[in-house]
Amino acid sequence: MRNVLLLYYHLLSKRFGHRGWWPAETPFEVCVGAILTQNTAWKNVARAIENLKTASVLDPFKIYDMSEEELASLIIPAGYYNVKARRLRNFIVHLVENHAGRLSSLFNSEVSSLRSELLSINGIGKETADSMILYAAGKPIFVVDAYTRRVLTRHGFISEKATYDEIQDLFHAALPADTALFNDFHAQFVAVGHHFCKRIPQCDACPLGGLKNSLPGASLGGADR
DNA sequence: GACCAGGCACATC
DNA sequence: GATGTGCATGGT
Numbered sequence A: 001m002r003n004v005l006l007l008y009y010h011l012l013s014k015r016f017g018h019r020g021w022w023p024a025e026t027p028f029e030v031c032v033g034a035i036l037t038q039n040t041a042w043k044n045v046a047r048a049i050e051n052l053k054t055a056s057v058l059d060p061f062k063i064y065d066m067s068e069e070e071l072a073s074l075i076i077p078a079g080y081y082n083v084k085a086r087r088l089r090n091f092i093v094h095l096v097e098n099h100a101g102r103l104s105s106l107f108n109s110e111v112s113s114l115r116s117e118l119l120s121i122n123g124i125g126k127e128t129a130d131s132m133i134l135y136a137a138g139k140p141i142f143v144v145d146a147y148t149r150r151v152l153t154r155h156g157f158i159s160e161k162a163t164y165d166e167i168q169d170l171f172h173a174a175l176p177a178d179t180a181l182f183n184d185f186h187a188q189f190v191a192v193g194h195h196f197c198k199r200i201p202q203c204d205a206c207p208l209g210g211l212k213n214s215l216p217g218a219s220l221g222g223a224d225r
Numbered sequence B: 001g002a003c004c005a006g007g008c009a010c011a012t013c
Numbered sequence C: 001g002a003t004g005t006g007c008a009t010g011g012t
Helices: A002-016 A027-036 A042-054 A060-065 A068-074 A081-099 A111-119 A126-136 A146-154 A164-174 A179-195
Strands: none
Touching (some): A002 A164, A027 A042, A027 A081, A042 A068
């Protein structure tokens, strides 16, 4: 599995180049984006974040002082705006009331305890927590998202029923705990998912297309781990 | 007009 | 623990 994943990374980074990724200017913006992008196309999230910037409220204390309704009205383009306003507020309230609004304080702990802390906030699940840890805190944890799952499923690596933790463990077991590697690898999955692995997979043009169905029975629990 | 997009919590069985 | 459902906009 290790070799296969490294081969994937090699092929993807050769095709797409180094991504060095998450489209945000600050760690706080990453956290906001991580919540807003839940089950939502990034283009819509970008509009919502732009609204927050235009209103000059992309700041923990500013959002803390806003009503949930006011916040919701600014993030309408991201969809699910009522639930997301509540989730965003939950995160901000935790940040302000437990860490004086400072991400450096929130992030000043080991990956596992930081993850537990984030998961304890209502509205932050595994992917959202891991995105914040990797892309905002800069700590090594592999983010499993719809693109990752789709590509691995289509290539027969994992069953449709594989859980988040099982997929994440594949990467953690196979790769060194390297923030830059995890960052770029996940970004490559997003890129290939975006370009070639949508509703109708264009496997012929995909840099991984030639590998599809041609790999040895690598799968969860396979021998190559 | 149907289907989909970088989830998550909650209800129900 | 597995499965179903609500949440909502904007692009294809």
